[in-house]
Amino acid sequence: xxxxxxxxxxxxxxxxxxxxxxxxxxxxxxxxxxxxxxxxxxxxxxxxxxxxxxxxxxxxxxxxxxxxxxxxxxxxxxxxxxxxxxxxxxxxxxxxxxxxxxxxxxxxxxxxxxxxxxxxxxxxxxxxxxxxxxxxxxxxxxxxxxxxxxxxxxxxxxxxxxxxxxxxxxxxxxxxxxxxxxxxxxxxxxxxxxxxxxxxxxxxxxxxxxxxxxxxxxxxxxxxxxxxxxxxxxxxxxxxxxx
Amino acid sequence: xxxxxxxxxxxxxxxxxxxxxxxxxxxxxxxxxxxxxxxxxxxxxxxxxxxxxxxxxxxxxxxxxxxxxxxxxxxxxxxxxxxxxxxxxxxxxxxxxxxxxxxxxxxxxxxxxxxxxxxxxxxxxxxxxxxxxxxxxxxxxxxxxxxxxxxxxxxxxxxxxxxxxxxxxxxxxxxxxxxxxxxxxxxxxxxxxxxxxxxxxxxxxxxxxxxxxxxxxxxxxxxxxxxxxxxxxxxxxxxxxxxxxxxxxxxxxxxxxxxxxxxxxxxx
Numbered sequence: 028x029x030x031x032x033x034x035x036x037x038x039x040x041x042x043x044x045x046x047x048x049x050x051x052x053x054x055x056x057x058x059x060x061x062x063x064x065x066x067x068x069x070x071x072x073x074x075x076x077x078x079x080x081x082x083x084x085x086x087x088x089x090x091x092x093x094x095x096x097x098x099x100x101x102x103x104x105x106x107x108x109x110x111x112x113x114x115x116x117x118x119x120x121x122x123x124x125x126x127x128x129x130x131x132x133x134x135x136x137x138x139x140x141x142x143x144x145x146x147x148x149x150x151x152x153x154x155x156x157x158x159x160x161x162x163x164x165x166x167x168x169x170x171x172x173x174x175x176x177x178x179x180x181x182x183x184x185x186x187x188x189x190x191x192x193x194x195x196x197x198x199x200x201x202x203x204x205x206x207x208x209x210x211x212x213x214x215x216x217x218x219x220x221x222x223x224x225x226x227x228x229x230x231x232x233x234x235x236x237x238x239x240x241x242x243x244x245x246x247x248x249x250x251x252x253x254x255x256x257x258x259x260x261x262x263x264x265x266x267x268x269x270x
Numbered sequence: 271x272x273x274x275x276x277x278x279x280x281x282x283x284x285x286x287x288x289x290x291x292x293x294x295x296x297x298x299x300x301x302x303x304x305x306x307x308x309x310x311x312x313x314x315x316x317x318x319x320x321x322x323x324x325x326x327x328x329x330x331x332x333x334x335x336x337x338x339x340x341x342x343x344x345x346x347x348x349x350x351x352x353x354x355x356x357x358x359x360x361x362x363x364x365x366x367x368x369x370x371x372x373x374x375x376x377x378x379x380x381x382x383x384x385x386x387x388x389x390x391x392x393x394x395x396x397x398x399x400x401x402x403x404x405x406x407x408x409x410x411x412x413x414x415x416x417x418x419x420x421x422x423x424x425x426x427x428x429x430x431x432x433x434x435x436x437x438x439x440x441x442x443x444x445x446x447x448x449x450x451x452x453x454x455x456x457x458x459x460x461x462x463x464x465x466x467x468x469x470x471x472x473x474x475x476x477x478x479x480x481x482x483x484x485x486x487x488x489x490x491x492x493x494x495x496x497x498x499x500x501x502x503x504x505x506x507x508x509x510x511x512x513x514x515x516x517x518x519x520x521x522x523x524x525x526x527x528x529x530x531x532x533x534x535x536x537x538x
Contacts (some may be wrong), residue, residue: 044390047381048471052338055377059370060345064338071333072273077385080327083319084387094309094473095295102303111302115294122290128283129473167318186458187449194442201435210434210497217468217500222324223288225466226391227295233399243468244399245455252392253461 034082041081049074081097088226096230104238109181113174119228120173120255124166134165137211144207147270153156161266167208167261169219172254173228179250180235183242186250188225193257199265208267215263225252276333281325288321327387331471339378340478346374347482357507365429372422375479375506379503382412382471389466396459404459408514413463416510417503424502428483428490434498441505448512456515463511464504473500 056064064070103112136159138147138154147153160266177188201209219229228251236248299307301376307313347353352367383389393406449457468476476499484495 044385047384048335048378051374051377051381052335055342055346055374059374060342060351062345068339070334073330073332076326076330076333077335078330080323080325080330081385081387083323083403084327085304085323085390087316087319087323088387088391088394089316091313091320092391094316096306098308099295099299099303102299102305106303108302111298115298115302118294118298119291120293126287126290129288129469144492186461190461191446191449194446198439198442201439201442210495210501213434213501214497215439217465217504218473220388220465220469221287222388222391222469223291223320225388225469226395227291229392229395229462233395237399245396246458249396249397249458249462251462252465255290256465 028064036085037082037085040083041078044081045074045078047218052214058103084222092223092226093230094228097234098232100234101238103109104235116173117170118175119170119224119231121170123164123221124169124225127219127221127223130156130162130165130215133211133215133218134161137161137175137208140207140211141270146207147203157270160270161211164262164266165215165219165259168258169255171262172258173251175258176232176251176254177235179254180247181231183240183247186253190253190257193254193261196261197257197264200261200268204264204267210265212260212263212267215259219255219259220252228252228255266268273329273333276329277325277442280329280332281321282326284321284324288317290326290536308424315444317331322386326523328470331474335471336474336478340482341476342374343475343479343482346371347479347486349486357388365426368425368429371425371429371479371483375421376418377473378475378479380414380418382475383417383467383507384410385468385471386469387471389413392459392462392466400455404456409463409511412511413467413507416463416507418468419510420502420504420506421479421499423506424499425479425483427498427502428480428495429487431487431490431495434501438501438505445508445512445514446507448509448516452512452517453515453519456512460508460511460515464508467507468500468503476500476503507533 056062099115103115135154135158138158141157142149142154147157175189179186187201200212204212229249232251233248235243236242236244236246242248296307299305352371355367355370369424389410390406393404393409396404396409397406423437427434480497480499481493484490
């Protein structure tokens with residue numbers, strides 16, 4: 028009984044989360060575009076799936092992803108084995124990024140641009156290689172980012188120096204990188220962090236910061252995602268310069 | 271039948287997305303940390319919820335929201351439509367003839383961010399950790415405003431054809447200045463919120479808007495100018511979240527000052 032009422036509560040809050048989109052779409056359809064919508068039934072059933080899906084996801088978040096990320100963080104903090112912790116951080120960053128569907132899409136698009144530009148041969152093999160190289164570059168960049176971010180949490184260094192350093196790196200690379208890679212590089216920072224990775228990585232960072240003495244989870248625990256969005260920009264521009 | 275196939279296909283791809291992550295975590299737990307997972311049954315059920323939830327969510331988006339949103343982006347960026355709403359009919363279009371596109375960009379940026387599951391996760395965590403000082407809805411609204419402003423500016427950039435890096439570098443400068451003055455506890459969270467905004471819901475719709483715009487405006491290449499909107503959507507939330515914290519601090523400051531004044535008046 029308790030389960031059901033909790034589920035209904037989450038369901039209602041999912042509905043509230045979706046309401047702005049429904050209102051925006053309805054407004055533009057009715058007021059601005061003023062054309063009949065095809066497949067209204069399909070759209071309604073799809074919206075229902077979205078609401079149900081969000082409800083399940085939020086339940087799973089609190090039941091699996093958060094506790095798991097935290098328990099790993101506490102266990103590593105207790106064992107205090109730096110090597111394994113950093114290896115775990117790299118594996119988590121690399122492993123979750125290489126399989127990311129959004130990244131695969133962007134990499135394929137980028138290969139098309141490079142081929143159209145005459146940068147690489149306009150053949151399927153060359154384009155597939157270029158796309159794979161780009162994916163490996165981004166995954167490696169995210170792995171490095173999580174390692175650096177975890178190390179920062181352990182040491183309690185202020186995040187802004189890293190971010191400022193990273194920004195300066197991005198600006199310098201922008202000057203030297205070939206122009207056609209810049210838009211892709213800037214976007215690649217945004218596509219790396221998937222819906223499953225974000226809660227896990229956040230729980231890991233906050234868990235580490237809470238279990239180490241002298242760290243404030245608000246100041247030190249967040250920031251892993253920021254690192255993971257910054258390093259791919261630099262690495263992808265470097266990739267564009269080398270290839 | 272089609273829906274069932276779609277569910278199966280998306281379910282498999284979600285599984286391949288989740289499996290490496292689960293493998294890494296369970297592998298380290300069992301082989302390196304050598305400890306069993308607490309509440310294993312509940313965690314596994316939770317993982318199943320995540321899988322089912324993400325699958326339904328993605329299928330629903332692809333069945334309903336994405337086709338409709340992409341169609342709307344196309345219709346709004348159609349030169350014939352823009353001409354019909356422009357001030358002067360017949361002359362070349364000016365940047366201010368695209369008002370419905372700006373409004374659409376802002377509205378879709380705001381509303382898709384509110385529905386972004388990764389942001390919900392970070393907001394829940396931030397609420398727990400901050401001891402309630404940051405509310406779930408406060409953070410989500412702040413981020414959504416940032417995305418709305420960012421995407422609107424991004425469409426303005428595509429329409430005017432100005433270079434992307436001017437905007438990004440100017441945005442960085444604002445972030446740096448704000449970092450100096452913002453409360454220390456918000457800084458890391460603000461930087462994070464830039465990365466979480468752009469995952470499942472926002473990217474496909476925003477990309478459709480960017481590509482639609484770049485392919486209808488003369489002189490823009492969809493391949494070169496269609497990119498870059500996501501970069502805007504990741505930069506501006508950093509500014510708005512720090513702004514949100516600064517606003518909160520300023521209000522508390524003002525309240526204290528007022529109380530002090532009231533106290534001193536009372537004691538007179």
